[in-house]
Amino acid sequence: MTVSFHTLGCKLNFAETSTISRLFTENGYNKIEFGQTADVVVINTCTVTAQADKKCRQAITKAIKTSPDAVIVIVGCFAELKANEIEEIPGVDLVLGTNEKFNIIAHIEELNQKERKKNNEDVQHAFFHSFSLHDRTRSFVKVQDGCDYNCAYCTVHKARGKSRNAPISEIVTNVQTIANKGIKEIVLTGVNIGDFGKSTGETFLQLLGELDAIAGIERIRIGSVEPNLISEELIKFIANSSLIAPHFHIPLQSGSNKILELMKRRYTNEQFAEKLNLIQRYISHAAIGIDVIVGFPGETNEFFNETFNFIEKLNIAYIHVFKYSERPGTQSINLPDKVKPTDILQRSKKLIKLSETKKKLFKTQNTGRICKVIFEQKTKKGAMTGFTDNYIKVEAPYNPAIIGKSTSFEI
Numbered sequence: 071m072t073v074s075f076h077t078l079g080c081k082l083n084f085a086e087t088s089t090i091s092r093l094f095t096e097n098g099y100n101k102i103e104f105g106q107t108a109d110v111v112v113i114n115t116c117t118v119t120a121q122a123d124k125k126c127r128q129a130i131t132k133a134i135k136t137s138p139d140a141v142i143v144i145v146g147c148f149a150e151l152k153a154n155e156i157e158e159i160p161g162v163d164l165v166l167g168t169n170e171k172f173n174i175i176a177h178i179e180e181l182n183q184k185e186r187k188k189n190n191e192d193v194q195h196a197f198f199h200s201f202s203l204h205d206r207t208r209s210f211v212k213v214q215d216g217c218d219y220n221c222a223y224c225t226v227h228k229a230r231g232k233s234r235n236a237p238i239s240e241i242v243t244n245v246q247t248i249a250n251k252g253i254k255e256i257v258l259t260g261v262n263i264g265d266f267g268k269s270t271g272e273t274f275l276q277l278l279g280e281l282d283a284i285a286g287i288e289r290i291r292i293g294s295v296e297p298n299l300i301s302e303e304l305i306k307f308i309a310n311s312s313l314i315a316p317h318f319h320i321p322l323q324s325g326s327n328k329i330l331e332l333m334k335r336r337y338t339n340e341q342f343a344e345k346l347n348l349i350q351r352y353i354s355h356a357a358i359g360i361d362v363i364v365g366f367p368g369e370t371n372e373f374f375n376e377t378f379n380f381i382e383k384l385n386i387a388y389i390h391v392f393k394y395s396e397r398p399g400t401q402s403i404n405l406p407d408k409v410k411p412t413d414i415l416q417r418s419k420k421l422i423k424l425s426e427t428k429k430k431l432f433k434t435q436n437t438g439r440i441c442k443v444i445f446e447q448k449t450k451k452g453a454m455t456g457f458t459d460n461y462i463k464v465e466a467p468y469n470p471a472i473i474g475k476s477t478s479f480e481i
Contacts, residue, residue: 071099071109071110072099072106072107072108072110073091073094073099073101073102073108073109073110073111074103074104074105074106074110074133075087075090075101075111075112075113075114076111076114076129076133077113077114078113078114078115078125078126078129078146079115079118079146079147080118080259081257082200082210082212082215082259082260082261083116084202085200085202085210085212085259086146086198086200086212087112088200088202088204089172089200089201089202090112090114090171090172091112092203093172093174093175094175105136106137107136107137107140108137109139109140109141111137111140111141112145113129113130113142113145114146114171115144115145115148117146117229118147118224118225119392119393119395120395120396121395123148123152126144126148127159130142130144130159130161130162134160134162138161141164141178141181142161142162142164143164143165143177143178144156144162144165145165145171145174146171147225148229149165149166149167149171150167150168150228150230151225151228151229151399153165153167164178168230169196169198172198196234197215197235198212198215199236199240199244200212201244201245201247201256203251203253207254207444207446207447207456208253208254208255208256208257208291209253209255209256210256210257210259211241211244211245211248211256211257211258211259212259212260213235213236213258213277214260214265215231215233215260216231216232216261217232217233217261218232218233218262219336220334221323221333221334221335222332222334222400222401222402223333223366223397223400223401224400225397230261233261233262233265234268234269235260235266235267235268235269235272236270237270238270238272238277241280241281242280242281242284245281245284245287248287249284249285249286249287250286252286252474253474254286254287254288254444255289255290255444256287256289256290257291257292258281258290258293259293262296262299263292263295264295265296265299274295274304275301275303275304275307278304279307281313282311282313282314287313288313288442288444288475288476289314289315289459289476290311290313290314291314291317292308292314292319293319294321294361295319296320296321296336297321297337297341297345298336298337298341300318300320302348305348305353308353309352309353315460316356316459316460317356317357317358317459317460317461318349318356318358318359319358319359319360321360321361322339322342322360322361323335323361323363323366324339324363325376325379325380325381326339326373326374326376326380327339328368328373329366329368329373332366332367332368332402332405333363334401343380346384346385346386355436355460356460357432357460357461358384358386358387359386359387359388359389359461360381360384360388360389360390361389362381362389362392362421363392363394364391364392364393364394364414364421365394365409365417365418366394366402367394367402367406368405368407369394369409370407371413378424381421381424382424386428387429387460387461389422389424389425391418391421391422391425393414393415393418394409432462433481436460436462438480438481439480439481440478441458441460441462441478441479441480442458442478442479443456443457443458443459443464443466443477443479444456444457444474444475444476445469445472445475446473447473447474449468452467452468453466453467453468454466454467454468454469454473456477458479458481462481464479466479
């Protein structure tokens with residue numbers, strides 16, 4: 071029996087797909103590339119934007135076309151929120167929600183091929199461990215799931231449930247397994263990882279303290295953390311750690327306090343700037359990336375210019391720009407003063423151009439520094455690439471002896 075996988079969306083989804091794929095191989099399945107004819111096709115979906123929904127539908131169509139006799143299984147956030155809609159697509163056999171996707175083998179075994187089934191019951195969400203092992207260089211490790219925030223534009227908290235996590239001891243066991251495989255870098259993923267510990271009475275800082283002591287791991291990279299959850303104590307710990315990368319990805323979403331209020335974010339732009347200044351006080355070479363949403367309802371030219379001017383003054387490494395997309399069931403869908411698509415596109419292009427300027431400046435600021443780089447297996451024209459601890463992509467002549475190892479390198 072063969073199985074193929076297609077993953078859309080965030081690093082958390084990729085970690086979970088890796089775990090699900092191991093369930094199949096442990097049960098005798100052979101994994102093949104998505105797009106080849108398979109007996110089972112699993113599509114792990116995202117629903118963060120309308121574009122993500124479109125990509126999900128396209129992937130489903132491709133799977134049905136290339137593997138018409140396969141068991142087509144749809145999992146992930148799109149499956150959680152739009153189960154009824156997906157079930158109506160001819161050729162889809164299983165739609166598994168947040169809990170049931172990790173029982174996928176049992177559902178396939180029980181599946182009556184003549185009757186499609188829905189397993190998306192409205193139950194209390196559990197935490198399921200996930201980590202990737204397919205990459206020799208790094209592993210994505212799920213440490214947290216769900217979100218207790220209620221941002222006006224977001225559906226993720228509905229798709230993944232309340233914030234929860236496993237005990238630190240269990241996550242440490244997972245990372246030790248990863249280290250025993252010879253993987254040197256882990257990337258901590260989750261929906262709101264700074265909120266770690268709500269379900270176990272622990273803290274994100276305590277988790278980092280335990281992971282920082284695991285033998286065999288040479289780099290720990292932290293995923294996106296909400297600005298209000300980044301404490302001075304956390305920054306100081308990262309500054310003094312030899313393993314935790316000086317790399318922060320922090321969602322700003324808007325530089326206008328009015329828009330932040332409409333979005334139901336939990337900080338002002340002044341507080342955001344203070345947090346960045348605090349990071350750079352302790353870690354002068356830290357890479358700071360930010361997320362920004364353009365075209366949120368009510369974002370006038372004045373409010374966008376406020377955002378642009380605010381970001382232009384920040385000492386950051388890059389910007390991830392997202393065009394606002396209406397999501398059914400969100401609060402923002404009912405807000406007045408929608409922004410024209412042409413204006414959203416123009417604003418997006420302007421911020422992307424600013425991001426390129428920021429990237430070049432950050433690399434210039436770091437030129438001449440000796441950094442730790444973990445080079446990757448992928449090569450291009452006899453060269454290998456890797457990332458510094460502060461997330462600068464570098465290139466060097468291919469040398470298999472140092473692939474996947476922390477190596478000193480001058481930028």
